[in-house]
Amino acid sequence: MLKAIHVTKKFGELVAVNDLSFDVEKGQIFGIAGPNGAGKSTVYNLITGFFPFDGAIEFEGRNISGMPTHRIAQLGISRTFQIPRTFPSLTVEKSVGVGSRFGDPGGFDRNYVDRIIDFMGLEAVRRETTGQLNLLGKKKLMIGAALATRPKLLMLDEPMAGSNTSEIKSLMHLIQAINTDLGVTIIIIEHFMKVLTELTGTLLIIQTGTKLCCGDPREVTSDPRVIESYLGEAYADGIPS
Ligand SMILES: Nc1ncnc2c1ncn2[C@@H]1O[C@H](COP(=O)(O)OP(=O)(O)OP(=O)(O)O)[C@@H](O)[C@H]1O
Ligand SMILES: [Mg+2]
Known part of the structure; x- marks a missing residue:
């Protein structure tokens, strides 16, 4: 449904997104995680037409790179903001x-x-x-x-940030229902690994703008590279909550 193809975004000297490719299938909940400043929100800004970039983004087979934001919204992509x-x-x-x-x-x-x-x-x-x-x-x-x-595709940027356990449960339930009952494909950026492993079918880990790994969330969160570079040694024995 959504394809990022060798997407690169530089802000001056800083390479915020670096040759990133990924594929979101229709109907799924697709997760994105990675350290602060990894380029996650920038990926949303590129998908929704905020900045020009190198590479291409396709939505339902159509190249949407360079389209104005309101056109992209009318094609069926909607988002929320981190704050x-x-x-x-x-x-x-x-x-x-x-x-x-x-x-x-x-x-x-x-x-x-x-x-x-x-x-x-x-x-x-x-x-x-x-x-x-x-x-x-x-x-x-x-x-x-x-x-x-x-929207056909809803992109959520850290929807759980600042929430307590019961609020997180309530939001998780809603997100699942939006996907199942309303049939909306979802991309979710989140730091809570437990949320991602419970909700998503595919998880992409980004580090300094680059894809570190992408696949089944349980496999991804037990990948030694992810544990070492993002989750930290403390989590080596299991999935953090
Ligand atoms: N409009 C901009 N102009 C200049 N630099 C930017 C801009 N937007 C983002 N950046 C830089 O690009 C990098 C990636 O930022 P981004 O906000 O995408 O990270 P993130 O993965 O969403 O981080 P966080 O988890 O803290 O939200 C950071 O170094 C940030 O300072
Ligand atoms: Mg962000």
């Missing part, structure tokens, strides 16, 4: 409505907005302004607004 971004003075329902309008130039579909609000468990707070929401609420809203564009 929750909401419109603080808009209500929850209006914010999800903005996503709906952005995804469909023909207007917005109230029934679909209602369905997403319900699906994300935001019904009780739908008339509250987003600035009043707690962190979990903001995260659910950001995912809901991304879903309202009716």
Whole structure:
């Protein structure tokens, strides 16, 4: 569904993404992990058309490299950001409505907005302004607004960051349901290995912009190269939580 082909991105002297190739299959949950500054978020920025780059990115067989962001969104790719971004003075329902309008130039579909609000468990707070929401609420809203564009591919950037155990469980359940019940293919960047091994079918580890290894998450997290360079010796005996 999504193919990165020899993608390289330099910011001046810094090579943020270095000759990176990977393939995301339709229907799967695909994980990306790696140390801070490895280039994970930059990969999303390249997929969503923020910067020019070398190499190519294909979506459903079409080369989307160099396309403007709104065109890429209309083809069916949506994302969330590492730091929750909401419109603080808009209500929850209006914010999800903005996503709906952005995804469909023909207007917005109230029934679909209602369905997403319900699906994300935001019904009780739908008339509250987003600035009043707690962190979990903001995260659910950001995912809901991304879903309202009716994406085929949803890309989540560290959705669990700053969350406690019960919030992580709730988000994992939602992410799984988005994949299974709504049929949306998902890429998730995450530092929690347990989340990645439970949710994903394929896990890509990036280090200094380069692919370190990619495959079955349990095999990847027990790969000595990954343990040594990313997970650390402390995790050598098992999968960290
Ligand atoms: N717009 C930019 N201009 C200059 N350098 C950038 C830009 N965006 C990212 N970088 C640099 O590229 C490298 C990769 O950054 P990126 O944000 O992709 O890392 P990351 O893997 O998402 O890290 P983290 O886990 O901390 O979120 C870093 O060295 C970062 O400073
Ligand atoms: Mg990042």
